[in-house]
Amino acid sequence: MRGTLIALGVFCWLATARLIVAAVNSSPGYWVLAIAAAYGGFALIQRSMRPEYRHVPPPQSTRDWDTYLAPKPAKPATPKPVSAQVRVDEVEPPVFPVTAAAAPLLATSPQFTPSTERQKGPVVRDDITAAVEAAPANVQAKLGSSGRDALKLLDEHLPQHERVHHIISAGVEPLRTVENCALVVTDLRLLFINPLPQVVAWDLTQIANVHASLGFQVTTRGGDKTHLGISGDGNHTFVSHLQVAMAIATLRATA
Known part of the structure; x- marks a missing residue:
């Protein structure tokens, strides 16, 4: 699409040159057409420069994803010595401190989240x-x-x-x-x-x-x-x- 817009813009500029020659040699009325063709060429070239018409190559990754995602062999379990084993009834239950209920998270944009600390x-x-x-x-x-x-x-x-x-x-x-x-x-x-x-x-x-x-x-x-x-x-x-x-x-x- 970008190449097509550039080609059309160049065609308009070539037409502008022909119209200028015609305006000088024959009728001054061709000046209006020459100005319109020149403006059209500039507009097409500017449109071709927009980001949506540029080809952006996909990012290349150096990571070997097949190797990275391949399942890794499980390590065999090593039994603990009898002296290091602990009976279940000997383990004390953990005690968790009582704290205030956490504030609910606000559904804000990840790009523009206000914060009281400038670093965050x-x-x-x-x-x-x-x-x-x-x-x-x-x-x-x-x-x-x-x-x-x-x-x-x-x-x-x-x-x-x-x-x-x-x-x-x-x-x-x-x-x-x-x-x-x-x-x-x-x-x-x-x-x-x-x-x-x-x-x-x-x-x-x-x-x-x-x-x-x-x-x-x-x-x-x-x-x-x-x-x-x-x-x-x-x-x-x-x-x-x-x-x-x-x-x-x-x-x-x-x-």
């Missing part, structure tokens, strides 16, 4: 847990595996007064995305968390434009642009939430 779980803050659980299932899986270190960095060092509202898995490269990072919307900032560790932060009131076409791009009011990778699942919903947060932050700052 990647996420402690309830706002981060809620934001992760509100994300699509594919995003949750990536945040719980390759993005685990980014969540831990966010959880341990984000100030308590700054609350997390939305989160999505992200990467450094816009197209060939290894989603081991996280994009986070708080009530004050947009954060890009890289487990290097590296953090890039934008004040919500200083962001001029954001969009999720061919990756994720942030443009500040000063004209600076940053192009990152973002999950293809829920990316447009994340951008919509971010735009709402930008508007709210601007209203509060100008009150």
Whole structure:
């Protein structure tokens, strides 16, 4: 499937070149068709880069499972000497201490289990847990595996007064995305968390434009642009939430 998408994208680009030549030599109306063909080629190439179209080879194990799972011969029982044997009526029954009833186990997600000790779980803050659980299932899986270190960095060092509202898995490269990072919307900032560790932060009131076409791009009011990778699942919903947060932050700052 990935090869088919790439072939179609290359075909669109070849058609773009022919249409540009036709537009220069004959009619300017061919420019519209050339732009449409070029955009279609870019869209097909971007779609072919999605993780679901990549071939992931199965993990190779070096363990000889046939030998490992083969039944092992039972060892013959060695009888104890008569002097070491103990009569049943001579053994005192064990005494178990009386303790309080154990608390029932909570059915929580194995990836995002809140804990009072930071060493026992990647996420402690309830706002981060809620934001992760509100994300699509594919995003949750990536945040719980390759993005685990980014969540831990966010959880341990984000100030308590700054609350997390939305989160999505992200990467450094816009197209060939290894989603081991996280994009986070708080009530004050947009954060890009890289487990290097590296953090890039934008004040919500200083962001001029954001969009999720061919990756994720942030443009500040000063004209600076940053192009990152973002999950293809829920990316447009994340951008919509971010735009709402930008508007709210601007209203509060100008009150």
